[in-house]
Amino acid sequence: MSDAVKAKVALVTGGSRGIGRAIALELASRGYLVGVNYRSSQKEAEDLVRSIRDAGGTAQAYGGDVSDPAQVASLCGAMEKELGPISILVNNAGITRDAPLVRMKDEMWDQVLRTNLNSLFYCIRHVVRSMAKQRWGRIINLSSVVGIMGNPGQANYSAAKAGVLGLTKSVAREYAPRGITVNAVAPGFILTDMTSVLSESIREEYLKNVPLGFPGTPEDVAKTVAFLASEDAKYITGQVLHVDGGMVM
Numbered sequence: 001m002s003d004a005v006k007a008k009v010a011l012v013t014g015g016s017r018g019i020g021r022a023i024a025l026e027l028a029s030r031g032y033l034v035g036v037n038y039r040s041s042q043k044e045a046e047d048l049v050r051s052i053r054d055a056g057g058t059a060q061a062y063g064g065d066v067s068d069p070a071q072v073a074s075l076c077g078a079m080e081k082e083l084g085p086i087s088i089l090v091n092n093a094g095i096t097r098d099a100p101l102v103r104m105k106d107e108m109w110d111q112v113l114r115t116n117l118n119s120l121f122y123c124i125r126h127v128v129r130s131m132a133k134q135r136w137g138r139i140i141n142l143s144s145v146v147g148i149m150g151n152p153g154q155a156n157y158s159a160a161k162a163g164v165l166g167l168t169k170s171v172a173r174e175y176a177p178r179g180i181t182v183n184a185v186a187p188g189f190i191l192t193d194m195t196s197v198l199s200e201s202i203r204e205e206y207l208k209n210v211p212l213g214f215p216g217t218p219e220d221v222a223k224t225v226a227f228l229a230s231e232d233a234k235y236i237t238g239q240v241l242h243v244d245g246g247m248v249m
């Protein structure tokens with residue numbers, strides 16, 4: 001572990017499965033103290049924490065629905081007490097509730113916006129003060145290629161993921177003078193539970209638009225996030241890094 005990452009505390013929202021799990025593993029392997037947030041998959045979160053500890057790392061699971069500001073305050077508070085001030089925030093938790101626009105219910109729209117966009121506001125608002133006090137912080141937000149290109153059947157999801165980009169750039173400008181960098185990562189087609197529900201024909205359709213011709217892995221995204229969290233990325237802020245096999249260029 002280098003001095004630069006010694007004792008840095010990282011919160012990964014939705015860290016129990018998929019991309020978040022890979023991010024938690026990657027950060028822990030680089031010596032960060034990792035808080036693994038989950039909403040309902042407690043067992044997966046605890047198994048992950050155990051495997052990080054078995055490998056010599058430090059991690060702790062924190063349950064809480066990040067779309068609820070009171071739960072964000074309480075899980076962040078518990079984490080700060082146990083691990084120390086959060087200096088790296090990875091806003092990864094996300095859901096899909098897809099439907100053609102005319103069949104999209106208010107609640108599908110609200111759930112996706114609350115989970116994929118409002119939650120970032122709640123988490124950032126909570127951690128940014130102590131980051132500013134430390135004059136060092138990293139905020140990394142998971143967006144999506146869909147937030148840039150749009151996607152039929154995902155008006156709610158693409159609106160939220162496009163919102164993530166605006167939020168990222170505004171907070172990056174607002175907190176640059178305090179030594180905090182804020183960036184977004186926009187994955188393309190990554191193999192996780194979220195994409196496992198897609199039919200074979202939709203997957204083939206997606207892959208036709210991937211110049212590299214194959215889907216990405218959660219680890220591909222995790223390594224990009226770990227780079228943005230590192231000192232190597234100290235001069236990068238307000239950017240969107242695409243991890244998508246060339247889908248958007």
Ligand code: NAP
Pocket residue numbers: 013014015016017018019020037038039040041042064065066067091092093094095115142143144145186187188189190191192193194195
């Ligand atoms: P996933 O496999 O479905 O995992 C989602 C994670 O988010 C789970 O750990 C889940 O925890 C957590 N979560 C969901 N709602 C939550 C809430 N309200 N509070 C706390 N945790 C919550 O998804 P993924 O594919 O890894 O996606 C991770 C991120 O990357 C998302 O933001 C997604 O939009 C984005 N992304 C994914 C892809 C892709 O191809 N997979 C592409 C572009 C962007 P529980 O199980 O406990 O609910």
